[in-house]
Amino acid sequence: MNYIRKLRQKIAHTFEASGEYQRAGHILDVMLVCLIMVNVVAIVLESVSSIAKQYHEEFFLLEIVSITIFSIEYIIRLWTCVDRVKYAAIEGSNTKRRLHYIFSPLALIDLIAILPSLLMFFFMLDLRFLRVLRLLRVFKLTRYSRAMQLLLQAFIDEGSTLLAAFFIMAVVLILASCGIYLLEHDIQPDKFGSIPAAMWWAMATLTTVGYGDVVPITPIGKLFGGVITLVSMGMVAVPTGLLASSFSEQVRKRRQVFENAVHEQITNGTLSEEHLSHLEDLRYKLGLSKLEANKAIKVQLNERSEHMFCRNCGKRP
Template sequence: MSDQITLRRKVYEVLETTEKRSKLSSIIDIGLVVLIVVNIMSVVLESVESMNSRFGILFEYIEIFSVAVFTIEYLMRLWVCPEDPIEGADKNPRLKHMRSPMAVIDILAILPFYLTYMFAIDLRFLRVLRLLRILKLTRYSSAMTMLLDVFKEEASAFFAGFFILMVLLILAASGAYLAEHQIQPVKFGSIPAAMWWSMATLTTVGYGDVTPVTVAGKIFGACVTIVGIGMAALPAGILANGLATQLNRKREVMAEQFRMALQDGNIDDQEADAIEELRKDLGVSVNVANGILETVQKNKIKTKLHFCPNCGESLSQYAKENV
Protein backbone atom coordinates (compact mmCIF):
# COMPACT_ATOMS: atom_id res chain seq x y z
CA MET A 1 0.00 0.00 0.00
CA SER A 2 2.84 2.38 0.88
CA ASP A 3 4.54 1.61 -2.44
CA GLN A 4 1.32 2.44 -4.25
CA ILE A 5 0.97 5.74 -2.40
CA THR A 6 4.62 6.57 -3.11
CA LEU A 7 4.18 5.80 -6.80
CA ARG A 8 0.97 7.85 -6.94
CA ARG A 9 2.73 10.76 -5.28
CA LYS A 10 5.59 10.60 -7.78
CA VAL A 11 3.17 10.55 -10.71
CA TYR A 12 1.30 13.47 -9.19
CA GLU A 13 4.50 15.51 -8.92
CA VAL A 14 5.26 14.74 -12.58
CA LEU A 15 1.80 15.63 -13.93
CA GLU A 16 0.82 18.54 -11.71
CA THR A 17 2.54 21.84 -10.91
CA THR A 18 4.34 21.31 -7.60
CA GLU A 19 7.46 22.63 -5.91
CA LYS A 20 9.35 19.48 -6.89
CA ARG A 21 9.43 20.04 -10.65
CA SER A 22 11.74 17.70 -12.53
CA LYS A 23 13.11 17.54 -16.06
CA LEU A 24 10.65 14.73 -16.77
CA SER A 25 7.76 17.03 -15.84
CA SER A 26 9.00 19.69 -18.23
CA ILE A 27 9.48 17.16 -21.02
CA ILE A 28 5.95 15.79 -20.55
CA ASP A 29 4.47 19.30 -20.48
CA ILE A 30 6.29 20.29 -23.67
CA GLY A 31 5.26 17.03 -25.35
CA LEU A 32 1.59 17.56 -24.47
CA VAL A 33 1.69 21.17 -25.66
CA VAL A 34 3.22 20.11 -28.98
CA LEU A 35 0.61 17.35 -29.35
CA ILE A 36 -2.23 19.82 -28.69
CA VAL A 37 -0.85 22.26 -31.28
CA VAL A 38 -0.48 19.43 -33.83
CA ASN A 39 -4.09 18.43 -33.13
CA ILE A 40 -5.41 21.92 -33.75
CA MET A 41 -3.45 22.18 -37.00
CA SER A 42 -4.73 18.75 -38.01
CA VAL A 43 -8.38 19.70 -37.44
CA VAL A 44 -7.95 22.97 -39.34
CA LEU A 45 -6.15 21.40 -42.31
CA GLU A 46 -8.61 18.49 -42.37
CA SER A 47 -11.38 20.94 -43.26
CA VAL A 48 -9.58 21.70 -46.55
CA GLU A 49 -10.87 19.14 -49.04
CA SER A 50 -7.61 18.84 -51.01
CA MET A 51 -5.56 18.39 -47.83
CA ASN A 52 -8.02 15.88 -46.40
CA SER A 53 -7.99 13.73 -49.53
CA ARG A 54 -4.19 13.76 -49.64
CA PHE A 55 -3.32 13.39 -45.95
CA GLY A 56 -6.55 11.90 -44.57
CA ILE A 57 -4.83 8.75 -43.28
CA LEU A 58 -2.15 10.82 -41.53
CA PHE A 59 -4.83 12.95 -39.86
CA GLU A 60 -6.56 9.76 -38.71
CA TYR A 61 -3.35 8.38 -37.19
CA ILE A 62 -2.75 11.71 -35.41
CA GLU A 63 -6.27 11.57 -34.02
CA ILE A 64 -5.98 8.00 -32.73
CA PHE A 65 -2.56 8.60 -31.16
CA SER A 66 -3.71 11.87 -29.58
CA VAL A 67 -6.88 10.39 -28.11
CA ALA A 68 -4.86 7.52 -26.64
CA VAL A 69 -2.42 9.96 -24.99
CA PHE A 70 -5.16 12.31 -23.76
CA THR A 71 -7.17 9.38 -22.38
CA ILE A 72 -4.17 8.05 -20.46
CA GLU A 73 -3.46 11.58 -19.20
CA TYR A 74 -7.06 11.99 -17.99
CA LEU A 75 -7.06 8.62 -16.20
CA MET A 76 -3.68 9.32 -14.61
CA ARG A 77 -4.80 12.71 -13.34
CA LEU A 78 -7.97 11.10 -11.99
CA TRP A 79 -5.85 8.49 -10.20
CA VAL A 80 -3.42 10.94 -8.58
CA CYS A 81 -5.94 13.68 -7.65
CA PRO A 82 -6.17 12.49 -3.97
CA GLU A 83 -2.58 13.73 -3.63
CA ASP A 84 -3.71 17.27 -4.36
CA PRO A 85 -3.88 19.29 -1.10
CA ILE A 86 -7.23 20.84 -2.06
CA GLU A 87 -9.00 17.98 -3.83
CA GLY A 88 -7.49 15.40 -1.47
CA ALA A 89 -9.19 17.08 1.50
CA ASP A 90 -12.61 16.35 0.02
CA LYS A 91 -14.58 13.22 0.98
CA ASN A 92 -14.70 12.16 -2.66
CA PRO A 93 -11.61 13.73 -4.27
CA ARG A 94 -12.06 12.03 -7.64
CA LEU A 95 -15.64 13.26 -8.00
CA LYS A 96 -14.47 16.75 -7.07
CA HIS A 97 -11.71 16.49 -9.66
CA MET A 98 -14.14 15.36 -12.37
CA ARG A 99 -16.24 18.46 -11.73
CA SER A 100 -13.27 20.82 -11.97
CA PRO A 101 -13.01 23.05 -15.09
CA MET A 102 -9.74 21.52 -16.30
CA ALA A 103 -11.09 17.96 -15.93
CA VAL A 104 -14.18 18.94 -17.93
CA ILE A 105 -11.91 20.34 -20.65
CA ASP A 106 -9.89 17.11 -20.61
CA ILE A 107 -12.99 14.96 -21.08
CA LEU A 108 -14.35 17.22 -23.82
CA ALA A 109 -11.03 16.81 -25.65
CA ILE A 110 -11.55 13.07 -26.06
CA LEU A 111 -15.36 12.77 -26.01
CA PRO A 112 -15.96 13.54 -29.75
CA PHE A 113 -13.74 10.62 -30.78
CA TYR A 114 -15.60 8.07 -28.66
CA LEU A 115 -19.06 9.42 -29.52
CA THR A 116 -18.26 9.15 -33.23
CA TYR A 117 -17.68 5.40 -32.86
CA MET A 118 -20.46 4.81 -30.33
CA PHE A 119 -23.27 6.16 -32.51
CA ALA A 120 -24.00 4.80 -35.98
CA ILE A 121 -24.96 8.22 -37.38
CA ASP A 122 -23.12 11.03 -39.08
CA LEU A 123 -21.59 13.06 -36.30
CA ARG A 124 -19.09 15.10 -38.29
CA PHE A 125 -19.95 18.15 -36.25
CA LEU A 126 -18.45 16.33 -33.27
CA ARG A 127 -15.11 16.25 -35.06
CA VAL A 128 -15.14 20.04 -35.17
CA LEU A 129 -15.49 19.98 -31.39
CA ARG A 130 -11.94 18.66 -31.29
CA LEU A 131 -10.94 22.31 -31.55
CA LEU A 132 -11.88 22.49 -27.86
CA ARG A 133 -8.54 20.81 -27.23
CA ILE A 134 -6.97 24.22 -27.54
CA LEU A 135 -8.42 24.91 -24.09
CA LYS A 136 -6.05 22.26 -22.71
CA LEU A 137 -3.28 24.80 -23.24
CA THR A 138 -4.78 26.69 -20.29
CA ARG A 139 -3.03 24.27 -17.94
CA TYR A 140 0.37 25.20 -19.38
CA SER A 141 -0.17 28.95 -19.78
CA SER A 142 -0.18 31.23 -16.75
CA ALA A 143 -1.78 33.98 -18.86
CA MET A 144 -4.74 31.80 -19.84
CA THR A 145 -5.04 30.53 -16.28
CA MET A 146 -5.15 34.11 -15.04
CA LEU A 147 -7.82 34.93 -17.65
CA LEU A 148 -9.97 32.02 -16.48
CA ASP A 149 -9.54 33.17 -12.88
CA VAL A 150 -10.77 36.61 -13.90
CA PHE A 151 -13.87 35.15 -15.57
CA LYS A 152 -14.51 33.03 -12.48
CA GLU A 153 -14.14 35.88 -9.98
CA GLU A 154 -15.98 38.45 -12.10
CA ALA A 155 -18.75 36.06 -13.16
CA SER A 156 -21.44 38.09 -11.36
CA ALA A 157 -20.26 41.32 -13.01
CA PHE A 158 -20.19 39.70 -16.46
CA PHE A 159 -23.66 38.26 -15.85
CA ALA A 160 -24.95 41.71 -14.87
CA GLY A 161 -23.48 43.20 -18.04
CA PHE A 162 -24.97 40.40 -20.14
CA PHE A 163 -28.37 40.92 -18.52
CA ILE A 164 -28.26 44.65 -19.28
CA LEU A 165 -27.26 43.88 -22.87
CA MET A 166 -30.24 41.52 -23.27
CA VAL A 167 -32.63 44.16 -21.93
CA LEU A 168 -31.23 46.79 -24.28
CA LEU A 169 -31.32 44.31 -27.16
CA ILE A 170 -35.05 43.72 -26.70
CA LEU A 171 -35.79 47.43 -26.23
CA ALA A 172 -33.76 48.38 -29.31
CA ALA A 173 -35.43 45.70 -31.42
CA SER A 174 -38.86 46.79 -30.21
CA GLY A 175 -38.17 50.44 -31.02
CA ALA A 176 -36.82 49.59 -34.47
CA TYR A 177 -39.86 47.39 -35.15
CA LEU A 178 -42.27 50.20 -34.25
CA ALA A 179 -40.44 52.72 -36.42
CA GLU A 180 -39.68 50.54 -39.46
CA HIS A 181 -42.04 47.57 -39.75
CA GLN A 182 -44.48 49.34 -42.08
CA ILE A 183 -41.78 50.64 -44.43
CA GLN A 184 -39.53 47.56 -44.31
CA PRO A 185 -41.77 44.58 -43.48
CA VAL A 186 -39.16 42.06 -44.57
CA LYS A 187 -36.25 43.35 -42.48
CA PHE A 188 -38.23 44.74 -39.54
CA GLY A 189 -41.41 42.72 -39.83
CA SER A 190 -41.19 41.44 -36.26
CA ILE A 191 -39.22 42.07 -33.06
CA PRO A 192 -37.13 38.89 -33.50
CA ALA A 193 -36.30 39.97 -37.07
CA ALA A 194 -35.25 43.41 -35.80
CA MET A 195 -32.92 41.83 -33.22
CA TRP A 196 -30.26 41.29 -35.88
CA TRP A 197 -30.09 45.05 -36.48
CA SER A 198 -30.20 45.84 -32.75
CA MET A 199 -27.36 43.39 -31.98
CA ALA A 200 -25.16 44.76 -34.78
CA THR A 201 -25.86 48.33 -33.62
CA LEU A 202 -25.43 47.77 -29.87
CA THR A 203 -22.11 46.02 -30.40
CA THR A 204 -21.07 48.88 -32.74
CA VAL A 205 -20.37 46.38 -35.55
CA GLY A 206 -22.86 47.91 -37.98
CA TYR A 207 -22.82 45.48 -40.91
CA GLY A 208 -25.02 47.81 -42.96
CA ASP A 209 -27.15 45.07 -44.51
CA VAL A 210 -30.14 46.25 -42.42
CA THR A 211 -30.56 49.99 -41.76
CA PRO A 212 -33.45 52.28 -40.77
CA VAL A 213 -34.85 54.55 -43.50
CA THR A 214 -37.51 56.53 -41.64
CA VAL A 215 -36.66 59.72 -39.72
CA ALA A 216 -37.81 58.18 -36.43
CA GLY A 217 -35.84 55.03 -37.15
CA LYS A 218 -32.64 56.97 -37.89
CA ILE A 219 -32.94 59.08 -34.74
CA PHE A 220 -33.65 55.98 -32.67
CA GLY A 221 -30.74 54.17 -34.33
CA ALA A 222 -28.36 57.02 -33.47
CA CYS A 223 -29.42 56.81 -29.80
CA VAL A 224 -28.92 53.05 -29.78
CA THR A 225 -25.44 53.49 -31.30
CA ILE A 226 -24.43 55.91 -28.54
CA VAL A 227 -25.69 53.50 -25.88
CA GLY A 228 -23.88 50.68 -27.67
CA ILE A 229 -20.51 52.42 -27.29
CA GLY A 230 -20.92 52.28 -23.52
CA MET A 231 -22.11 48.69 -23.61
CA ALA A 232 -19.07 47.61 -25.66
CA ALA A 233 -16.75 49.22 -23.10
CA LEU A 234 -18.47 47.61 -20.09
CA PRO A 235 -17.12 44.02 -20.42
CA ALA A 236 -13.73 45.37 -21.50
CA GLY A 237 -13.58 47.46 -18.32
CA ILE A 238 -14.57 44.51 -16.15
CA LEU A 239 -11.92 42.33 -17.81
CA ALA A 240 -9.20 44.97 -17.53
CA ASN A 241 -9.97 45.58 -13.84
CA GLY A 242 -9.95 41.83 -13.14
CA LEU A 243 -6.61 41.34 -14.89
CA ALA A 244 -5.10 44.27 -12.99
CA THR A 245 -6.32 42.75 -9.71
CA GLN A 246 -4.79 39.37 -10.57
CA LEU A 247 -1.46 40.97 -11.50
CA ASN A 248 -1.38 42.93 -8.25
CA ARG A 249 -2.04 39.74 -6.30
CA LYS A 250 0.84 37.97 -8.02
CA ARG A 251 3.18 40.87 -7.34
CA GLU A 252 2.11 40.95 -3.69
CA VAL A 253 2.83 37.20 -3.39
CA MET A 254 6.28 37.79 -4.87
CA ALA A 255 6.85 40.76 -2.55
CA GLU A 256 5.88 38.68 0.51
CA GLN A 257 8.30 35.94 -0.57
CA PHE A 258 11.08 38.53 -0.88
CA ARG A 259 10.25 39.97 2.56
CA MET A 260 10.48 36.54 4.16
CA ALA A 261 13.77 35.82 2.40
CA LEU A 262 15.26 39.17 3.46
CA GLN A 263 14.45 38.78 7.14
CA ASP A 264 18.08 37.78 7.82
CA GLY A 265 19.42 40.47 5.49
CA ASN A 266 20.32 38.36 2.44
CA ILE A 267 18.92 35.70 0.12
CA ASP A 268 20.71 32.34 0.17
CA ASP A 269 20.77 29.79 -2.67
CA GLN A 270 17.84 27.77 -1.31
CA GLU A 271 15.67 30.87 -0.96
CA ALA A 272 16.70 32.04 -4.42
CA ASP A 273 15.65 28.69 -5.93
CA ALA A 274 12.28 28.88 -4.15
CA ILE A 275 11.74 32.44 -5.39
CA GLU A 276 12.66 31.48 -8.95
CA GLU A 277 10.23 28.54 -8.85
CA LEU A 278 7.49 30.82 -7.52
CA ARG A 279 8.25 33.38 -10.23
CA LYS A 280 7.82 30.77 -12.95
CA ASP A 281 4.61 29.43 -11.42
CA LEU A 282 3.11 32.93 -11.19
CA GLY A 283 4.25 33.85 -14.70
CA VAL A 284 6.10 36.96 -13.48
CA SER A 285 8.89 38.20 -15.74
CA VAL A 286 12.47 38.56 -14.49
CA ASN A 287 12.37 42.35 -14.89
CA VAL A 288 9.15 42.65 -12.88
CA ALA A 289 10.55 40.35 -10.17
CA ASN A 290 13.72 42.45 -9.96
CA GLY A 291 11.61 45.59 -9.67
CA ILE A 292 9.60 44.04 -6.83
CA LEU A 293 12.85 43.05 -5.08
CA GLU A 294 14.21 46.61 -5.35
CA THR A 295 10.97 48.02 -3.93
CA VAL A 296 11.03 45.58 -1.01
CA GLN A 297 14.68 46.41 -0.27
CA LYS A 298 14.01 50.16 -0.34
CA ASN A 299 11.03 49.78 1.97
CA LYS A 300 13.14 47.66 4.32
CA ILE A 301 15.84 50.35 4.45
CA LYS A 302 13.25 53.08 5.10
CA THR A 303 11.76 51.01 7.91
CA LYS A 304 15.18 50.57 9.55
CA LEU A 305 15.79 54.32 9.43
CA HIS A 306 12.63 54.92 11.48
CA PHE A 307 13.70 52.62 14.34
CA CYS A 308 16.62 52.67 16.76
CA PRO A 309 19.12 49.88 15.91
CA ASN A 310 19.86 49.33 19.63
CA CYS A 311 16.51 49.40 21.43
CA GLY A 312 14.19 48.97 18.45
CA GLU A 313 11.94 51.89 19.48
CA SER A 314 10.39 54.24 16.92
CA LEU A 315 12.58 57.29 16.32
CA SER A 316 9.64 59.35 15.10
CA GLN A 317 7.77 58.69 18.36
CA TYR A 318 10.91 59.66 20.33
CA ALA A 319 11.18 62.89 18.35
CA LYS A 320 7.55 63.80 19.07
CA GLU A 321 8.02 63.25 22.80
CA ASN A 322 11.08 65.49 22.90
CA VAL A 323 9.64 68.40 20.91
Protein backbone atom coordinates in the same frame (compact mmCIF):
# COMPACT_ATOMS: atom_id res chain seq x y z
CA MET B 1 0.71 1.05 -0.63
CA ASN B 2 3.52 3.40 0.40
CA TYR B 3 5.27 2.78 -2.92
CA ILE B 4 2.09 3.57 -4.86
CA ARG B 5 1.54 6.72 -2.81
CA LYS B 6 5.12 7.89 -3.40
CA LEU B 7 4.76 7.20 -7.12
CA ARG B 8 1.50 9.16 -7.17
CA GLN B 9 3.16 12.07 -5.40
CA LYS B 10 6.10 12.06 -7.84
CA ILE B 11 3.75 12.10 -10.81
CA ALA B 12 1.70 14.90 -9.22
CA HIS B 13 4.85 16.99 -8.71
CA THR B 14 5.88 16.33 -12.31
CA PHE B 15 2.52 17.50 -13.67
CA GLU B 16 2.71 20.56 -11.44
CA ALA B 17 6.39 21.16 -12.37
CA SER B 18 7.37 21.71 -8.75
CA GLY B 19 10.44 20.94 -6.67
CA GLU B 20 13.06 18.64 -8.13
CA TYR B 21 10.61 17.68 -10.90
CA GLN B 22 10.38 21.20 -12.28
CA ARG B 23 12.51 20.51 -15.37
CA ALA B 24 10.65 17.27 -16.14
CA GLY B 25 7.35 19.12 -15.72
CA HIS B 26 8.47 21.86 -18.14
CA ILE B 27 9.45 19.27 -20.74
CA LEU B 28 6.11 17.48 -20.34
CA ASP B 29 4.20 20.76 -20.72
CA VAL B 30 6.10 21.64 -23.90
CA MET B 31 5.41 18.20 -25.39
CA LEU B 32 1.69 18.41 -24.64
CA VAL B 33 1.45 21.97 -26.01
CA CYS B 34 3.16 20.83 -29.23
CA LEU B 35 0.73 17.90 -29.51
CA ILE B 36 -2.25 20.23 -29.04
CA MET B 37 -0.97 22.61 -31.73
CA VAL B 38 -0.35 19.72 -34.14
CA ASN B 39 -3.93 18.54 -33.50
CA VAL B 40 -5.38 21.97 -34.19
CA VAL B 41 -3.47 22.31 -37.45
CA ALA B 42 -4.47 18.76 -38.48
CA ILE B 43 -8.16 19.39 -37.77
CA VAL B 44 -8.08 22.58 -39.84
CA LEU B 45 -6.35 20.85 -42.77
CA GLU B 46 -8.70 17.87 -42.53
CA SER B 47 -11.61 20.17 -43.41
CA VAL B 48 -10.12 20.45 -46.93
CA SER B 49 -11.61 17.51 -48.86
CA SER B 50 -8.59 16.88 -51.11
CA ILE B 51 -6.15 16.85 -48.19
CA ALA B 52 -8.48 14.72 -46.07
CA LYS B 53 -8.72 12.05 -48.80
CA GLN B 54 -4.99 12.01 -49.55
CA TYR B 55 -3.83 11.81 -45.92
CA HIS B 56 -6.79 9.99 -44.41
CA GLU B 57 -4.68 7.28 -42.77
CA GLU B 58 -2.18 9.79 -41.35
CA PHE B 59 -4.96 11.91 -39.85
CA PHE B 60 -6.59 8.80 -38.37
CA LEU B 61 -3.29 7.62 -36.85
CA LEU B 62 -2.65 11.06 -35.37
CA GLU B 63 -6.12 11.05 -33.85
CA ILE B 64 -5.61 7.61 -32.30
CA VAL B 65 -2.26 8.62 -30.81
CA SER B 66 -3.59 11.98 -29.58
CA ILE B 67 -6.76 10.65 -27.98
CA THR B 68 -4.72 7.93 -26.26
CA ILE B 69 -2.23 10.43 -24.82
CA PHE B 70 -4.92 12.92 -23.77
CA SER B 71 -7.00 10.15 -22.17
CA ILE B 72 -4.00 8.82 -20.24
CA GLU B 73 -3.18 12.37 -19.14
CA TYR B 74 -6.75 12.91 -17.92
CA ILE B 75 -6.80 9.63 -15.98
CA ILE B 76 -3.40 10.27 -14.39
CA ARG B 77 -4.35 13.81 -13.39
CA LEU B 78 -7.56 12.46 -11.86
CA TRP B 79 -5.59 9.81 -9.96
CA THR B 80 -2.89 12.18 -8.65
CA CYS B 81 -5.07 15.22 -7.88
CA VAL B 82 -5.50 14.06 -4.26
CA ASP B 83 -1.83 14.93 -3.62
CA ARG B 84 -2.23 18.52 -4.75
CA VAL B 85 -2.44 21.04 -1.91
CA LYS B 86 -5.73 22.44 -3.19
CA TYR B 87 -7.54 19.08 -3.04
CA ALA B 88 -5.61 17.52 -0.15
CA ALA B 89 -7.11 20.21 2.10
CA ILE B 90 -10.63 18.96 1.34
CA GLU B 91 -11.98 16.90 4.21
CA GLY B 92 -13.22 13.44 3.33
CA SER B 93 -12.15 10.54 1.18
CA ASN B 94 -10.04 10.61 -1.97
CA THR B 95 -13.20 9.91 -3.97
CA LYS B 96 -14.69 13.18 -2.71
CA ARG B 97 -11.50 15.04 -3.64
CA ARG B 98 -11.52 13.54 -7.12
CA LEU B 99 -15.15 14.55 -7.61
CA HIS B 100 -14.18 18.13 -6.78
CA TYR B 101 -11.40 17.90 -9.34
CA ILE B 102 -13.67 16.44 -12.05
CA PHE B 103 -15.94 19.51 -11.90
CA SER B 104 -13.09 22.03 -11.84
CA PRO B 105 -12.78 24.25 -14.97
CA LEU B 106 -9.45 22.81 -16.16
CA ALA B 107 -10.62 19.20 -15.68
CA LEU B 108 -13.78 19.92 -17.66
CA ILE B 109 -11.65 21.36 -20.46
CA ASP B 110 -9.52 18.19 -20.47
CA LEU B 111 -12.69 16.08 -20.67
CA ILE B 112 -14.11 18.16 -23.53
CA ALA B 113 -10.83 17.63 -25.42
CA ILE B 114 -11.27 13.85 -25.52
CA LEU B 115 -15.05 13.42 -25.43
CA PRO B 116 -15.84 14.18 -29.13
CA SER B 117 -13.34 11.59 -30.35
CA LEU B 118 -14.58 8.98 -27.91
CA LEU B 119 -18.13 9.57 -29.13
CA MET B 120 -16.92 9.30 -32.74
CA PHE B 121 -15.35 5.89 -32.05
CA PHE B 122 -18.30 4.40 -30.20
CA PHE B 123 -21.35 6.04 -31.82
CA MET B 124 -22.42 6.75 -35.40
CA LEU B 125 -22.73 10.53 -35.31
CA ASP B 126 -22.18 13.38 -37.76
CA LEU B 127 -18.39 13.28 -38.28
CA ARG B 128 -18.21 16.86 -39.58
CA PHE B 129 -19.83 18.16 -36.40
CA LEU B 130 -17.51 16.08 -34.21
CA ARG B 131 -14.44 17.24 -36.13
CA VAL B 132 -15.34 20.83 -35.40
CA LEU B 133 -15.85 19.99 -31.73
CA ARG B 134 -12.34 18.55 -31.66
CA LEU B 135 -11.08 22.09 -32.20
CA LEU B 136 -12.07 22.70 -28.58
CA ARG B 137 -8.76 21.04 -27.73
CA VAL B 138 -7.20 24.44 -28.18
CA PHE B 139 -8.72 25.33 -24.78
CA LYS B 140 -6.34 22.80 -23.22
CA LEU B 141 -3.69 25.45 -23.69
CA THR B 142 -5.37 27.20 -20.75
CA ARG B 143 -3.68 24.70 -18.44
CA TYR B 144 -0.21 25.56 -19.75
CA SER B 145 -0.68 29.31 -20.28
CA ARG B 146 -0.58 31.42 -17.12
CA ALA B 147 -2.13 34.35 -19.03
CA MET B 148 -5.10 32.19 -20.03
CA GLN B 149 -5.47 31.06 -16.43
CA LEU B 150 -5.55 34.69 -15.32
CA LEU B 151 -8.28 35.41 -17.85
CA LEU B 152 -10.26 32.33 -16.75
CA GLN B 153 -9.98 33.42 -13.12
CA ALA B 154 -11.12 36.91 -14.11
CA PHE B 155 -14.24 35.40 -15.69
CA ILE B 156 -14.90 33.36 -12.53
CA ASP B 157 -14.38 36.30 -10.15
CA GLU B 158 -16.52 38.69 -12.19
CA GLY B 159 -19.13 36.07 -13.12
CA SER B 160 -22.08 37.65 -11.29
CA THR B 161 -21.19 41.16 -12.44
CA LEU B 162 -20.83 40.02 -16.06
CA LEU B 163 -24.19 38.26 -15.88
CA ALA B 164 -25.78 41.47 -14.64
CA ALA B 165 -24.18 43.43 -17.51
CA PHE B 166 -25.33 40.88 -20.11
CA PHE B 167 -28.84 40.91 -18.60
CA ILE B 168 -29.01 44.67 -19.06
CA MET B 169 -27.74 44.28 -22.63
CA ALA B 170 -30.45 41.67 -23.29
CA VAL B 171 -33.11 44.10 -22.03
CA VAL B 172 -31.74 46.88 -24.24
CA LEU B 173 -31.65 44.44 -27.18
CA ILE B 174 -35.34 43.65 -26.76
CA LEU B 175 -36.27 47.31 -26.36
CA ALA B 176 -34.25 48.27 -29.46
CA SER B 177 -35.87 45.45 -31.48
CA CYS B 178 -39.36 46.47 -30.41
CA GLY B 179 -38.68 50.16 -31.09
CA ILE B 180 -37.28 49.69 -34.59
CA TYR B 181 -40.08 47.23 -35.38
CA LEU B 182 -42.74 49.80 -34.52
CA LEU B 183 -40.96 52.54 -36.51
CA GLU B 184 -39.93 50.61 -39.64
CA HIS B 185 -42.13 47.54 -40.13
CA ASP B 186 -44.66 49.39 -42.32
CA ILE B 187 -41.95 50.85 -44.60
CA GLN B 188 -39.67 47.76 -44.70
CA PRO B 189 -41.84 44.70 -43.99
CA ASP B 190 -39.24 42.40 -45.57
CA LYS B 191 -36.53 43.51 -43.12
CA PHE B 192 -38.45 44.61 -40.03
CA GLY B 193 -41.56 42.46 -40.45
CA SER B 194 -41.32 41.00 -36.95
CA ILE B 195 -39.50 41.61 -33.67
CA PRO B 196 -37.25 38.53 -34.09
CA ALA B 197 -36.27 39.79 -37.56
CA ALA B 198 -35.53 43.24 -36.09
CA MET B 199 -33.24 41.63 -33.52
CA TRP B 200 -30.59 41.13 -36.22
CA TRP B 201 -30.36 44.88 -36.73
CA ALA B 202 -30.45 45.49 -32.96
CA MET B 203 -27.65 42.98 -32.32
CA ALA B 204 -25.44 44.42 -35.09
CA THR B 205 -26.05 47.95 -33.76
CA LEU B 206 -25.59 47.17 -30.06
CA THR B 207 -22.30 45.40 -30.72
CA THR B 208 -21.22 48.42 -32.82
CA VAL B 209 -20.59 46.10 -35.80
CA GLY B 210 -23.14 47.70 -38.10
CA TYR B 211 -23.08 45.40 -41.13
CA GLY B 212 -25.26 47.81 -43.12
CA ASP B 213 -27.41 45.11 -44.71
CA VAL B 214 -30.43 46.22 -42.65
CA VAL B 215 -30.81 49.93 -41.84
CA PRO B 216 -33.69 52.25 -40.94
CA ILE B 217 -34.74 54.66 -43.72
CA THR B 218 -37.38 56.85 -42.03
CA PRO B 219 -36.19 60.01 -40.23
CA ILE B 220 -37.57 58.87 -36.86
CA GLY B 221 -36.05 55.42 -37.45
CA LYS B 222 -32.64 56.94 -38.19
CA LEU B 223 -32.88 59.08 -35.04
CA PHE B 224 -33.80 56.02 -32.98
CA GLY B 225 -30.91 54.07 -34.55
CA GLY B 226 -28.47 56.86 -33.68
CA VAL B 227 -29.61 56.85 -30.05
CA ILE B 228 -29.22 53.06 -29.86
CA THR B 229 -25.72 53.34 -31.36
CA LEU B 230 -24.68 55.88 -28.72
CA VAL B 231 -26.13 53.71 -25.95
CA SER B 232 -24.42 50.62 -27.32
CA MET B 233 -20.96 52.23 -27.17
CA GLY B 234 -21.28 52.46 -23.40
CA MET B 235 -22.96 49.07 -23.03
CA VAL B 236 -20.23 47.14 -24.83
CA ALA B 237 -17.54 48.92 -22.81
CA VAL B 238 -18.95 47.65 -19.49
CA PRO B 239 -18.00 43.93 -19.79
CA THR B 240 -14.68 44.88 -21.40
CA GLY B 241 -13.85 47.23 -18.56
CA LEU B 242 -14.83 44.65 -15.96
CA LEU B 243 -12.59 41.99 -17.49
CA ALA B 244 -9.67 44.38 -17.93
CA SER B 245 -9.96 45.54 -14.32
CA SER B 246 -10.25 41.97 -13.00
CA PHE B 247 -7.31 40.81 -15.14
CA SER B 248 -5.16 43.62 -13.77
CA GLU B 249 -6.27 42.75 -10.23
CA GLN B 250 -5.31 39.09 -10.75
CA VAL B 251 -1.82 40.13 -11.85
CA ARG B 252 -1.49 42.45 -8.84
CA LYS B 253 -2.59 39.71 -6.44
CA ARG B 254 -0.07 37.25 -7.84
CA ARG B 255 2.72 39.77 -7.53
CA GLN B 256 1.65 40.46 -3.94
CA VAL B 257 1.64 36.74 -3.13
CA PHE B 258 5.18 36.43 -4.47
CA GLU B 259 6.38 39.50 -2.55
CA ASN B 260 4.89 38.11 0.67
CA ALA B 261 6.60 34.77 0.04
CA VAL B 262 9.95 36.54 -0.49
CA HIS B 263 9.45 38.50 2.72
CA GLU B 264 8.81 35.27 4.67
CA GLN B 265 11.79 33.44 3.16
CA ILE B 266 14.41 36.11 3.93
CA THR B 267 16.65 35.13 6.85
CA ASN B 268 19.25 37.58 8.22
CA GLY B 269 18.91 39.71 5.15
CA THR B 270 19.74 36.93 2.67
CA LEU B 271 18.09 34.08 0.77
CA SER B 272 19.53 30.57 0.80
CA GLU B 273 19.67 28.32 -2.26
CA GLU B 274 16.75 26.33 -0.86
CA HIS B 275 14.68 29.47 -0.47
CA LEU B 276 15.56 30.64 -3.99
CA SER B 277 14.54 27.26 -5.39
CA HIS B 278 11.21 27.47 -3.56
CA LEU B 279 10.64 31.00 -4.88
CA GLU B 280 11.46 29.86 -8.43
CA ASP B 281 8.76 27.16 -8.16
CA LEU B 282 6.30 29.76 -6.89
CA ARG B 283 7.26 32.19 -9.68
CA TYR B 284 6.50 29.56 -12.31
CA LYS B 285 3.14 28.65 -10.75
CA LEU B 286 2.10 32.29 -10.52
CA GLY B 287 3.15 32.95 -14.10
CA LEU B 288 5.50 35.83 -13.25
CA SER B 289 8.49 36.70 -15.42
CA LYS B 290 12.02 36.40 -14.05
CA LEU B 291 12.37 40.17 -14.33
CA GLU B 292 9.33 40.73 -12.10
CA ALA B 293 10.52 38.09 -9.62
CA ASN B 294 14.05 39.51 -9.40
CA LYS B 295 12.63 43.00 -8.90
CA ALA B 296 10.40 41.79 -6.05
CA ILE B 297 13.32 39.96 -4.40
CA LYS B 298 15.55 43.02 -4.69
CA VAL B 299 12.89 45.30 -3.19
CA GLN B 300 12.26 42.97 -0.26
CA LEU B 301 15.99 42.53 0.43
CA ASN B 302 16.50 46.30 0.42
CA GLU B 303 13.56 46.83 2.78
CA ARG B 304 14.85 44.16 5.16
CA SER B 305 18.35 45.70 5.10
CA GLU B 306 16.95 49.09 6.03
CA HIS B 307 15.33 47.60 9.11
CA MET B 308 18.40 45.56 10.08
CA PHE B 309 20.99 48.37 9.91
CA CYS B 310 21.02 51.92 11.20
CA ARG B 311 20.83 54.50 8.39
CA ASN B 312 23.32 56.82 10.12
CA CYS B 313 26.07 54.53 11.39
CA GLY B 314 25.42 51.41 9.30
CA LYS B 315 25.44 49.13 12.34
CA ARG B 316 22.81 46.78 13.61
CA PRO B 317 20.55 48.51 16.15
